[in-house]
Amino acid sequence: MKLRKVTAVSAAVFALALSATACGGDDSKDSDSGSSGGGKIKVGIKFDQPGLGLKQPDGSFAGFDVDVATYVAKQLGYKPDQIEFVETKSADRENALARGDVKFIAATYSINDERKQKVDFAGPYLLAHQDLLVKKDSDITKATDLNGKKLCSVTGSTSAQNIHDKIAPKAQLKEYSGYSECIAALQSGAVDAVTTDDSILAGFAAQDKYKGQFKLAGLKLSNENYGVGVKKGDTATVNKINAALEKMVSDGAWQKAVDTNFGPANYKSEPAPKIGNIVP
Amino acid sequence: MFDFLDGYDVLGAFWMTVKLTALSALGSLVWGTLLAAMRVSPVPLLRGFGTAYVNIVRNIPLTVIIVFSSLGLADIFGVTMGAADDFKVQGFRLAVLGLVGYTSAFVCEAVRSGINTVPVGQAEAARAIGLSFSQVLRLIILPQAFRAVIGPLANVLIALTKNTTVAAAIGVAEAATLMKKMIENEAQTLAIGAVFAFGFVVLTLPTGLLLGWLSKRLAVKR
Numbered sequence: 316m317k318l319r320k321v322t323a324v325s326a327a328v329f330a331l332a333l334s335a336t337a338c339g340g341d342d343s344k345d346s347d348s349g350s351s352g353g354g355k356i357k358v359g360i361k362f363d364q365p366g367l368g369l370k371q372p373d374g375s376f377a378g379f380d381v382d383v384a385t386y387v388a389k390q391l392g393y394k395p396d397q398i399e400f401v402e403t404k405s406a407d408r409e410n411a412l413a414r415g416d417v418k419f420i421a422a423t424y425s426i427n428d429e430r431k432q433k434v435d436f437a438g439p440y441l442l443a444h445q446d447l448l449v450k451k452d453s454d455i456t457k458a459t460d461l462n463g464k465k466l467c468s469v470t471g472s473t474s475a476q477n478i479h480d481k482i483a484p485k486a487q488l489k490e491y492s493g494y495s496e497c498i499a500a501l502q503s504g505a506v507d508a509v510t511t512d513d514s515i516l517a518g519f520a521a522q523d524k525y526k527g528q529f530k531l532a533g534l535k536l537s538n539e540n541y542g543v544g545v546k547k548g549d550t551a552t553v554n555k556i557n558a559a560l561e562k563m564v565s566d567g568a569w570q571k572a573v574d575t576n577f578g579p580a581n582y583k584s585e586p587a588p589k590i591g592n593i594v595p
Numbered sequence: 596m597f598d599f600l601d602g603y604d605v606l607g608a609f610w611m612t613v614k615l616t617a618l619s620a621l622g623s624l625v626w627g628t629l630l631a632a633m634r635v636s637p638v639p640l641l642r643g644f645g646t647a648y649v650n651i652v653r654n655i656p657l658t659v660i661i662v663f664s665s666l667g668l669a670d671i672f673g674v675t676m677g678a679a680d681d682f683k684v685q686g687f688r689l690a691v692l693g694l695v696g697y698t699s700a701f702v703c704e705a706v707r708s709g710i711n712t713v714p715v716g717q718a719e720a721a722r723a724i725g726l727s728f729s730q731v732l733r734l735i736i737l738p739q740a741f742r743a744v745i746g747p748l749a750n751v752l753i754a755l756t757k758n759t760t761v762a763a764a765i766g767v768a769e770a771a772t773l774m775k776k777m778i779e780n781e782a783q784t785l786a787i788g789a790v791f792a793f794g795f796v797v798l799t800l801p802t803g804l805l806l807g808w809l810s811k812r813l814a815v816k817r
Contacts, residue, residue, distance in 0.1 A: 412755045471775030490766025505670035
């Protein structure tokens, strides 16, 4: 008797959950179908990378990726208040696009062959390099200086793997789940350098609380071509975004976005990349 | 179909998970039993310490504890666990430290519940024949208590096995770390996720079955 009651209750809960998700599905469909008219557009960015994509305490968003996304959305016909930013962490970028959760992703998304099989890329819109962030008075100036040094990077990231496999196999590598932890370790002197894309590092170094403490070593250890991720096969959107990116460079908005977001860290960005020109 | 596994040491990563689990289980069994002994001891100071430890530690998220053991203890206070020059060993030891600190709170509560299953008369009888507190605990109470809590301890062990994935936050090369790396490189979230989920089922299911069987066999029939 008791068992039957439990089954009945759980069945009811299950049914409720199902209908709830069904409602959710309807809602998203509504906003999707409206998106061609005056509805909203969902854009994937990162929420935790200062200078690129950062959710600020007041709920607004700032960073280079955000500026690019806003500009592109404007060219697609959406006003800034029609853009809904969605957090797309590295691990679920492909799925978010495949499911249609977001229209496009501008989130330090490096173009590579494995990813190109799952999604289409517009751009690239920025050429970044793997680099080191070191203390202001550090004596690391070239890649060979790294052997025997202590580095920090994010668990499983491409940058961490590069250090292990190619650049400095003898370097000690500490891995944390986020770059903020690495910056803290660098500040306390537990590691000698933090490594990832120079654009990300510049964003951290430009934060008010770290201003003047760190510098970029400028080693250019790899080429990262940031592209705008679009659902596989959606060529029309790719072409529209490419046109928008070209316009952004030609009317000076691109350079302005670079200056405002990376300027305080003395980050010398590469000139704007040409659409479709991927630096290997 | 599984060609995305090529070039990755999946077994090695799970071996690291097993090592983390085994060492942490051993450590937390010892420390947890000691905490349980403190919580039932006649000394108010020890009782207070045990209660405070358990109630504070089990209410802190494990991620916070593990990250603190690396970021706080190692990076800021310089506690390097005897491996200042090797971040891999250091990370592993710090992860075990964090897992032991956290899991022992749950072991303690499981053991204490086992102590409550032993009739008060037994402790009184043991005291009456002149045994000291530690003798009562060692000879009379704990042997019966442990046989009663094999089931609950199995739950703690299974939770611990899964909790080892939190060590990925400080870069210990266990299963979840490799999973992150593979997802970063291969862009196949679902297939890779399924492989690692299956790996954890393989680790935890036999543990549960074996210890469940043992707990039935060894339970003290009253």
